[in-house]
Amino acid sequence: MTLLSIKGLETFYGASQALFGVDLDVEEGEVVALMGRNGMGKTTTINSIFGLVRARSGAISFASKQVTSLRPHKIARLGLGLVPEGRRCFSNLTVLENLLAAARGNEWTVQKVGELFPRLNERRDQFANTLSGGEQQMLAIGRALMTNPSLLVLDEATEGLAPVIRQDIWAAIRKLKAAGQSILVVDKTLAELLPVADRCFVLEKGTTVFAGTPEQLTPALQDRYLGV
Template identity: 60%
Template sequence: MLRLSGVESFYGASQVLFGIDLEVGAGEVATLLGRNGMGKTTTVRAILGLTPPRQGEIALDGQRLDGLPPYRIARAGIGLVPEGRHVFPTLSVRENLIATARGGGWTEERVFALFPRLSERAGQRAGTLSGGEQQMLAIGRALMTNPRLLILDEATEGLAPLIREEIWRCVEALKADGQAILLIDKNIDALLRLADRHHIIEKGRIVWTGGSAELAADEALRHRYLGV
């Protein structure tokens, strides 16, 4: 589904990504792992056209995305749950969902079924929600675009354990429904349980790719690149 081949990205004259190769298959949950500052968010920005690659190719279902403006990449079927949530604070929960809605299987009612507490706060301004509720809303808002690929960038960062578990329950349900997902997160135990494929990035390069069983079995690898 999503394929990055030899992607190189820069901030001004400073190169940040060096030949990134990454894949997410149809219906697959994949991860991009690494310590802070290694290029995870820049990779996401490259996919979305926010930091356009100077070299390499990015394709979704064979359609080239590199070189397209961000709005066309979003329309091609990529939904983002950004780090830091970035909900529309002065709009209600319902208005946040309606703002990004596109025709397809995801509706307001389906999002409320996934996150019942959002239904209870449908008329409440998003800026008054708790951090966990805002994260649920950010996920729901991305789903309302009916994406072929959903990217979650640090979706559980700073959340209470019970809320984190609710987010992981949501990811598990989406996976069971066949949603392709690219996850960036530091909760390795949850990712090993949920993901089919892992990519580890170090200083702008993919240094390892493999399955959950391989990553779980290699303690030295996890300690070297992830610090766990």
């Protein structure tokens, strides 16, 4: 079943066009990587999915429902969970309060998030702004999971994190995949991203230029579209 479908997406910031025709889809139960160099439209695509910036043309559907014209809170309630770039935890709330603030549904609980990220159990009474960057990322993922999303979207899943924390995040993503969680993930660490992805989409200058499996994204294509 196709969970998320984007066709011909064009998005503007004022008079400046950022997306020129993005095509992307996520099937139920798969992990999809959204890739591209900096400034190529990855975050704008995610913001368009969530209605944080309004698409000018094209179609976005989630669970067979057109969402292009919906407000962000209504889109989220359909079953989309976002871990935004920069984490954006509620700094004046504790770890526990951050998780409870997002709670919706029964599958994901504070206890289950703590099993996925044991560090959060140790920090549950600390304010979010006292956590390390890696712990805040774990909290942001846990908070998104507490909404019990059909599709989890991670924008820059491990950017700026220490290697040992990155490994913890990727281990959690692998566990979520094994449990059947649908995931759309943006990340630049190809060595860790490609093995967990079922399919990849690459953006260049706001357009989808590659769609296929990690095996089809050859070193030559990686160098062409993702190399520095």
